[in-house]
Amino acid sequence: MTEPKIKIENLYKIFGPNPKSVIGKVQDGMSKQELLENHGHVFGLKDINIDIPAKGVSVIMGLSGSGKSTLIRHINRLIDPTSGKMIVDGDDVLSMDKDQLIEFRRYKASMVFQKFGLHVHRTVAENAAYGLIVQGKPVSEAKQLSQKWIERVGLGGFEGHYPSQLSGGMQQRVGLARALSTDAEILLMDEAFSALDPLIRTDMQDVLLGLQEELHKTIVFITHDLDEALRIGDNIAILRDGAVIQQGDPQDIIMHPSDDYIVDFIQDINRSRVIRLKTLMTPSTSASDSGPELQHTMNLELALPKIANSASKSATVVNEKGEVVGSISLDQIISGITRPDVDTGSSETRYR
Amino acid sequence: MDFFTKFPVMGRQDLRDLKKSIDAGFRDFSREFGESLETFFEPLLWFLVWLEKLLVATPWPIIIIVMATLAWIGSRSTKIVIGTVLSFLAIGYFGMWKDTMSTLAIISVSTIVCITAGIPLGIFMSRSDRAQAVITPILDIMQTIPAFVYLIPVVMLLGIGKVPGLLAVCIYAIPPIVRLTNLGIRLVEKEALEAADAFGANYRQKLFGVQIPLALPNIFAGVNQTIMMALSMVVIASMIGVAGLGVPVLRSISNQYLALGLMNGLAIVALAIIFDRVSQQYGDRLQKHRQGIKHD
Numbered sequence: 001m002t003e004p005k006i007k008i009e010n011l012y013k014i015f016g017p018n019p020k021s022v023i024g025k026v027q028d029g030m031s032k033q034e035l036l037e038n039h040g041h042v043f044g045l046k047d048i049n050i051d052i053p054a055k056g057v058s059v060i061m062g063l064s065g066s067g068k069s070t071l072i073r074h075i076n077r078l079i080d081p082t083s084g085k086m087i088v089d090g091d092d093v094l095s096m097d098k099d100q101l102i103e104f105r106r107y108k109a110s111m112v113f114q115k116f117g118l119h120v121h122r123t124v125a126e127n128a129a130y131g132l133i134v135q136g137k138p139v140s141e142a143k144q145l146s147q148k149w150i151e152r153v154g155l156g157g158f159e160g161h162y163p164s165q166l167s168g169g170m171q172q173r174v175g176l177a178r179a180l181s182t183d184a185e186i187l188l189m190d191e192a193f194s195a196l197d198p199l200i201r202t203d204m205q206d207v208l209l210g211l212q213e214e215l216h217k218t219i220v221f222i223t224h225d226l227d228e229a230l231r232i233g234d235n236i237a238i239l240r241d242g243a244v245i246q247q248g249d250p251q252d253i254i255m256h257p258s259d260d261y262i263v264d265f266i267q268d269i270n271r272s273r274v275i276r277l278k279t280l281m282t283p284s285t286s287a288s289d290s291g292p293e294l295q296h297t298m299n300l301e302l303a304l305p306k307i308a309n310s311a312s313k314s315a316t317v318v319n320e321k322g323e324v325v326g327s328i329s330l331d332q333i334i335s336g337i338t339r340p341d342v343d344t345g346s347s348e349t350r351y352r
Numbered sequence: 353m354d355f356f357t358k359f360p361v362m363g364r365q366d367l368r369d370l371k372k373s374i375d376a377g378f379r380d381f382s383r384e385f386g387e388s389l390e391t392f393f394e395p396l397l398w399f400l401v402w403l404e405k406l407l408v409a410t411p412w413p414i415i416i417i418v419m420a421t422l423a424w425i426g427s428r429s430t431k432i433v434i435g436t437v438l439s440f441l442a443i444g445y446f447g448m449w450k451d452t453m454s455t456l457a458i459i460s461v462s463t464i465v466c467i468t469a470g471i472p473l474g475i476f477m478s479r480s481d482r483a484q485a486v487i488t489p490i491l492d493i494m495q496t497i498p499a500f501v502y503l504i505p506v507v508m509l510l511g512i513g514k515v516p517g518l519l520a521v522c523i524y525a526i527p528p529i530v531r532l533t534n535l536g537i538r539l540v541e542k543e544a545l546e547a548a549d550a551f552g553a554n555y556r557q558k559l560f561g562v563q564i565p566l567a568l569p570n571i572f573a574g575v576n577q578t579i580m581m582a583l584s585m586v587v588i589a590s591m592i593g594v595a596g597l598g599v600p601v602l603r604s605i606s607n608q609y610l611a612l613g614l615m616n617g618l619a620i621v622a623l624a625i626i627f628d629r630v631s632q633q634y635g636d637r638l639q640k641h642r643q644g645i646k647h648d
Contacts, residue, residue, distance in 0.1 A: 078549055106552030117547030121565045131551045133561075182551070 003090075004051035005186065005218045006075060011048040011084030013070055013242075016041030019082040027083075032241065044070045046243040048084070054185075055216040059229040062239035068222045069114075071239065072190050075220060076109045077101060088186070106135050110179040114191035116171045118163040118178075124150065125159035127174050131182035146181040153177045153207060169200035176207070180215075189221045193228065205232055226265060230254075230274045238262060251279040272300040272337045280336045281317045281326035291315040296325055300333050307333060382509045393515045396461070400514055404457035404595070408450055415453070416440050423626065427633035432626075439622040448597065448619050455596035455623065458514070458589065459582050462521040466578045470526045471571065474533025475559070484534065491527040499524060499588045507592055517594030521585040528577035536570025537563045572635030579627045583620055 013019075014026060014035075022030070022039050026046070035041050045067045052058045062068040073079040074086055077093055086093040088108065096104060110131060118127050125143050126133075128150050132142035143159075150159060153173040163171050172192060179187055189208075193201045209232060212219065223229050229236050230250045237247035246258040254274060257263045278296035291310045294303050296317045307315045307330050314329040362370075407415065416437055423436040443452050477483050503520055510516040540563050548562045564571070590598025597616045604613035 076550055078546060102552045102554055104552070105550060111547070111550040113543060113547060113550075115543045117543040117550075119544055119547070119562060119566075121568075130547075134548070134551050134553045134557055178551075188550075 005054035005089065006050075006052035006220070007085075007087040008048050008050045008052070008071075008074075009085040009087065011045055011071075011074060011086065012082045013044035013067070013074070013079065014041050014082045015044050023082050043067075043242045045074075045081070046241070048242075048244055050237050050244060050247060052218065052220060053235070054218050056234040057212060057219045057221055057232050059221045059223060059233035059236045060239060061223055061226065061229045061236055063224055065241075066239040067242035068224075068239050069190055070242075072188050072220060072222050075186075075188055076105050076111060106131070107182065108184055109186035109188055110182045110184040111188040111190065112172070112175045112179045112192040114194055116163070116168075116175045116195075118171055118174055120163050122162075123159065124155060124161050124163070124166070124174050127163065128177040128181055130178055131184075135182070142181075146177060149177040149180045150174075152180070152211065169196050169204065172196060172204060173207070176204075180211070185218055187217045187219045189219060191222050191224065194223065194225065201228070208232065226269055230269065238265070250274070251276060255279060267339065270301075271339065272304065275300050275336050277303055277315075277317050277328055278325070280332050281328040282332070283326040285324055291327075293318050293322075294328075295320070300337060303328070304330075304333055378505060378508060382505075386509050389509060390515070393510070393519075396465070396518065397513075397515050400457060400461045400518060403461060404454055407453035407457055412444055412449060419626075423630050425634075426630035428637065429629075429633060432629050432633065435629075436626050439626060443619050443622065446615055446619075448600075448616060451595070451597045451600060451616065452619055452623070454594075455583075455586055455598070455620070458518060458521065458586070458594055458596060459579065459623070459627075462518055462525060462582045463575070463579050465518070465522050466526045466529055466582070467575060469522075470529035470574070470578070471533050474530045474571075474574075475537060475564075477530065477534040478537035478563075487530070491530060494523050495527045499585065503588070503592060512593040514594055517589035517592050520592065521582050521589050524585050525578045525582040528581065529571070529574035532570045532574030532577070533567065536567030536574075539570065540566045568638055569635065572631070572638070576628060576631045576635070579631060580624055583624045583627070586620055 012023060012026060014022060016022070017040065019041060022035065022041050025039075026035060026043075032043055035043065048071060050058075050060070060068050060071060070079055074081055075088070075093065077086070077096070081094060084094070088104075093101070093104060119130065122130065125146070126139075128146040129139065129142035132145055133139055135142075137145070147159075150156060153176050155170065155173050155177065158166065158170070163174065166174070172195075175192070179189075193204045196204060205228065208219075221229075221232060233250050235248060236250050236253055237244050238253070239245070240261055246253055246262055251274075253262065254266055254269070254271065257266055276296065277294055277298050277300070280300075281296070291312045291314045292306050294306065294315045294317055296319050303315065307313060307328070314327060316324055317326040317328055319325050361367075419440055420433050420437050423433045427433070440452075443449060473487070477487050499520060502523055503516075506516045506519050506523075510519070544562055544566060545558065548558050553561065586594075586596055587598040587601050590596060590602050597620050600616045601613050603609065604616070
């Protein structure tokens with residue numbers, strides 16, 4: 001992989017009256033319990049190391065209190081860390097001075113918020129243009145530039161409305177348009193869709209994925225929802241109690257959860273919809289049987305009936321270019337669907 | 353036993369000396385600085401006199417037309433405009449026109465002074481908790497100390513006249529605008545401000561683009577309160593030489609003229625209601641984005 005767009009190194013955040021006084025002990029491995037009882041401080045983040053590649057959707061996932069919202073606010077330094085580094089394109093955001101930081105926030109990274117963070121006294125058009133107005137562009141020019149994004153998120157015709165006149169989903173579209181208008185390469189999304197109801201949420205995920213196909217931004221997406229993470233994430237980091245407990249490819253996390261916490265986490269997901277053929281197939285380069293040819297990105301749910309209906313009960317897996325990359329059998333699919341916690345003897349999905 | 357029945361008072365001589373030295377100290381201070389303070393307030397006096405003369409000299413129909421227009425611009429309500437016109441006609445008909453114009457002048461000037469000093473002070477107060485901790489008790493004192501008490505030093509310093517009257521009005525009327533500006537800015541949603549931060553807004557952009565606009569309902573409530581409190585000081589201000597509706601009220605107290613007192617008192621009430629309704633409607637209209645939303 002090439003140099004990551006954002007590189008988070010040894011990031012610590014401690015909350016309390018005097019975090020600097022205990023940072024040394026924390027780095028030496030003091031426990032959460034001891035820190036709270038003997039020193040009156042609380043962990044926010046603990047030794048975070050994450051590489052975020054350019055032009056992909058990186059999801060940081062965790063339950064409430066896991067520190068995920070704190071973490072994303074370190075990327076554009078809405079929160080200052082206790083120690084560590086946040087390298088974006090080779091520059092450490094955490095050592096920037098005030099003007100550099102303002103510059104960084106104006107041009108390099110924009111943000112979408114869980115509670116939208118719209119300005120209720122501005123119209124949709126003015127909100128969408130806000131980032132550009134802050135950059136110093138004349139209001140009329142800023143509005144003109146952001147108009148395209150208002151239309152892209154499906155709000156054409158609502159330019160003159162105020163946020164209070166819109167539904168939650170529409171308000172977040174404004175938030176998205178505002179973030180896209182500045183043309184920043186990095187898009188930080190803090191539980192951007194969590195406040196929306198499920199149907200609208202799926203809708204917005206589609207909007208985002210559609211935009212991403214075309215824009216290839218570096219997106220850091222925070223969520224507590226595993227389905228959402230699996231749906232949009234190119235890679236996922238799971239956070240618990242302020243520490244990363246597993247990071248990697250979504251398929252990898254499902255197939256090889258690193259501990260019981262993650263096993264619990266992935267228990268309720270629809271495996272047949274999430275797992276793709278390429279994850280389960282036996283790699284090979286020759287078409288071995290007469291079964292159907294299936295795309296390697298196809299999920300099990302779609303592949304299952306096709307394989308079940310074929311004579312050989314197996315299929316050839318091909319990539320986007322139509323080249324054969326492997327084969328898969330009905331048994332492999334069934335073992336893939338089996339939840340790892342159900343002890344059926346299927347050693348394939350046994351985890352460590 | 354003496355200790356329990358008699359309060360251990362400070363010695364009579366000592367007490368007298370203490371008071372004397374305070375008085376003397378302040379007298380020295382006012383001798384030293386009274387003149388320069390007067391020069392400092394000169395522009396204010398000049399402005400007040402100019403405005404009063406203008407209002408008194410302008411023919412009454414023009415004043416009524418101007419008032420009606422201002423009421424319309426502020427409120428966009430025919431009811432309020434008609435009320436304004438009728439009130440001024442009644443005031444003129446009962447022979448209180450000139451006094452009303454004088455009162456209008458001092459209220460306008462003191463409101464302007466309170467706003468120009470009060471809003472920045474409120475903003476400053478919202479920036480730091482320490483500033484708030486210091487300023488809040490001072491505002492409490494300004495609002496609760498009987499007006500007659502601070503009239504003493506004001507008169508010692510500046511004598512009797514319009515400027516000390518104006519000062520007395522402002523001391524009493526400025527706290528609400530300061531308080532409510534501070535409160536309004538502190539109540540601005542965290543999310544709105546964080547979004548401004550995230551997009552790289554600087555201090556000025558945050559203050560004028562987010563905090564003040566969002567605090568406007570509270571700031572406007574403060575302006576409204578300030579006007580009301582200034583009006584309620586009119587009678588006391590007239591004790592130290594401010595012309596206006598307060599003077600006849602004062603006269604009717606000492607001579608027991610019920611009708612005179614009542615009429616002038618009601619004229620003050622009429623002004624208060626007009627100012628209040630117009631400024632409130634204007635404040636509401638600035639909040640067009642809150643249409644359809646209940647707000648406090």
